[in-house]
Amino acid sequence: MLPVIQEQLLLIKAMQGVCQTLLCLSLGYLAGEVLLTLPGKALFTPSAPQPPSTDTAQGPKVLTGRRAGLLIALIMACNLLLMKIAYRAALFTGPFWGGLTVLFIIGLALILTARQHLKGAHPAGRLSLAAAVIGDLLLLSICYFLLNAESLLLTPEAWPFLATRPPLLLSWHGTVRFAQFTLLALMLAGLDRRRNRQVLIFGAALLWPLGQILELLLGPELARSPWLYLAAALALMTSAALALMTTGPLLQKRPLPLTPPLAGIIVLAMLWVLGAQTARENTLTGVALAGLQLPPVAGQTPAIPSAPQTAAKPQAAPAIDGGQLFQQKCSVCHRFDQRLVGPPLNTVLGKYRPDKNKLAGFLRNPQKVDPGYPTMPNLNLTEQEADAVAGYLLDRETAQPAPR
Amino acid sequence: MPKWLPHILLCAYFGGFLLLIAVLAWFRPAAHRDNSQPIAFPHTVHAGRLGLACNFCHESVAHGPQAGMPAVAKCVSCHQAIATERPEIQKLLSYQKKGEPIRWRRIHQLPDFIYFSHKRHVSSGLDCSACHGAIAEMKEVRRVRSLQMGWCLSCHRSRGASFDCATCHK
Known part of the structure; x- marks a missing residue:
């Protein structure tokens, strides 16, 4: 990892969180809004003559046009890139993610064009209807895929097997996350003063706790920490606030003020993204990521041609400092002049004086010599290491003659 | 209303x-x-800094189904001289004095109906870290793999190991 990334990791993760929140909000709004507007506009306009067309149900004029599309696509690309930088997930290949982004942009373009038509005064044709439906499906399936990939980040143990078993990508955790995303989308679509859709917000807020609990239960055990539970509880409270906010207007059939629910939904989306990030922080630790590279199965992979090996050989091993190694591995049990766990070294080194290799051999494969002491453990020294330690011991022993 | x-x-x-x-x-x-074990045994020191092999303490890992916890006597064989003044070692020595085994809390628990053998897995060339993570860097051991069937099967499939139910369900 580049040192810059290492230093700014927190910033990168924060940026990724912001990107994901923005993406989730804008996509949720687009997907939900288009789906809800479509039937009324495209299917029923021909039969039912519109009331004065100047005031027909024109949704709020947000996120329309080419610029919004470009912006969303940019955020999406940023999000993917930051995710890759921050978590170094080599889950799929670059072309794969590139293809996904292209599909995403196509879906986005379709939706935006369809919306352009829907906003227009003239009734929408079948073409824009089809564009909206296809675009919406494309976007939603990509979201489903991405959320599953995000969940897959939480289970590093599945990564090595992904290449042979792609279905591992899909998980119940990811599915629940997608359900939560749709709930967010519905809430955003419910923010419509003119058509009194606050029932959508209300219903989605009621369903939210179910998703939250399922997400907690389905997530890996390693991900659970007090912070994760706290994030879940906060999200739950936000959804409660949203539900309480909408009951009054719903029961009295008066329009809903827009700002407080919007703020609530934004907070909810942030907590949703933050929860996933917390889970990732808990799961993707060095201790859990170790050992993911499985050794080749014996007899299955052919031996690698010898060319790279001969190329690697000339790299002489760096000189090993026997003294340092002694301090690190041996000095816990051994002193030169006193008994600790093992015998004082000055009393036993003498017999190895003529043959350094014999000492190195003993260090690599210790045997029980004196019944008065426990057997020395095998410390798994390499040949060079044992040689270096043996050299150090004999040097040191000759340097200060032992009081026998 | x-x-x-x-x-x-x-x-x-x-x-x-x-x-x-x-x-x-x-x-x-x-x-x-944290601190759920009777003695705060640091793998970071024994497996990490000292670099002791796993099977120095878990003796039967290559010979039987259980990796095996070391007997108190094994710990004491070194610790009769090392760091005897530390409170955790004092605890260890008191176990030896009483002649009681240490009741470690089990972290990697498999259900009763699963037959699992360490011997098989070690002899197939798997490193301990494949299932246990970087134990040498854990101050207190944590379970870093789910140990669920889907995970076992993924690995069995990718490495061409047995796919028969009776291999593990006995």
């Missing part, structure tokens, strides 16, 4: 879920809380 009724109902509904999360948080697996 009184005006406050829906609000009360909503509060009760969400309060119930909040309570559920609190309960979940309270009863999360004890193995994931």
Whole structure:
């Protein structure tokens, strides 16, 4: 990892969180809004003559046009890139993610064009209807895929097997996350003063706790920490606030003020993204990521041609400092002049004086010599290491003659 | 219908879920809380800094189904001289004095109906870290793999190991 990334990791993760929140909000709004507007506009306009067309149900004029599309696509690309930088997930290949982004942009373009038509005064044709439906499906399936990939980040143990078993990508955790995303989308679509859709917000807020609990239960055990539970509880409270906010207007059939629910939904989306990030922080630790590279199965992979090996050989091993190694591995049990766990070294080194290799051999494969002491453990020294330690011991022993 | 009724109902509904999360948080697996072992044995020192091989203490890992916990005598063979003044070592020595085994809390628990053998897995060339993670870097051991069937099967499939139910379910 580049040192810059290492230093700014927190910033990168924060940026990724912001990107994901923005993406989730804008996509949720687009997907939900288009789906809800479509039937009324495209299917029923021909039969039912519109009331004065100047005031027909024109949704709020947000996120329309080419610029919004470009912006969303940019955020999406940023999000993917930051995710890759921050978590170094080599889950799929670059072309794969590139293809996904292209599909995403196509879906986005379709939706935006369809919306352009829907906003227009003239009734929408079948073409824009089809564009909206296809675009919406494309976007939603990509979201489903991405959320599953995000969940897959939480289970590093599945990564090595992904290449042979792609279905591992899909998980119940990811599915629940997608359900939560749709709930967010519905809430955003419910923010419509003119058509009194606050029932959508209300219903989605009621369903939210179910998703939250399922997400907690389905997530890996390693991900659970007090912070994760706290994030879940906060999200739950936000959804409660949203539900309480909408009951009054719903029961009295008066329009809903827009700002407080919007703020609530934004907070909810942030907590949703933050929860996933917390889970990732808990799961993707060095201790859990170790050992993911499985050794080749014996007899299955052919031996690698010898060319790279001969190329690697000339790299002489760096000189090993026997003294340092002694301090690190041996000095816990051994002193030169006193008994600790093992015998004082000055009393036993003498017999190895003529043959350094014999000492190195003993260090690599210790045997029980004196019944008065426990057997020395095998410390798994390499040949060079044992040689270096043996050299150090004999040097040191000759340097200060032992009081026998 | 009184005006406050829906609000009360909503509060009760969400309060119930909040309570559920609190309960979940309270009863999360004890193995994931800190200091759950009778003696704070640091793998970071023994397997990490000293570089002792796993099978120096877990002797039967290559010979039988259980990796095996070292007998107190094994710990004491070194610790009769090393760091004897530390409180955790004092605890260890008191176990030896009483002649009691140490009741370690089990972290990697498999259900009763699973037959699992360390010997098989070690002899197939798997490194300990494949299933246990970087134990040498854990101050307190944590479970870093789910140990669930899907995970076992993924590995078995990718490495061409047995796919028969009776291999593990006996």
